[in-house]
Amino acid sequence: MISRVYRATLFALYQLCIVIGIVAMPFAIATRQAGLSLPIHRLLSNVEQAYETAHAQ
Template identity: 75%
Template sequence: MISRVFRATLFALYQLCIVIGIAAMPLAMAARQAGVTIPIHRMLETVEAVYETTQPTDA
């Protein structure tokens, strides 16, 4: 039961990170024009990796 709650929470966090990334896209594009990168992709990759490791394996 706890693992289901944990996976659901990670899924919600993953979805939230995607929404934040989409919402921050104009800011990221403007920052890139100024020569600065915003590391949103690292946050998304980290959350995705943790979420993927919690998925049950089909044996």
């Protein structure tokens, strides 16, 4: 039961990270033009990897 809740929480967190990435896209484009970058891709890949690991078990 706990693993089911854990997987559902990771899935929700993964979806939330995707939404944050989409919403932050204009800001990310502006910061890229200023020579900076937002590390949203690292957050998304870490959450995706955790979800896939939990889903495989």
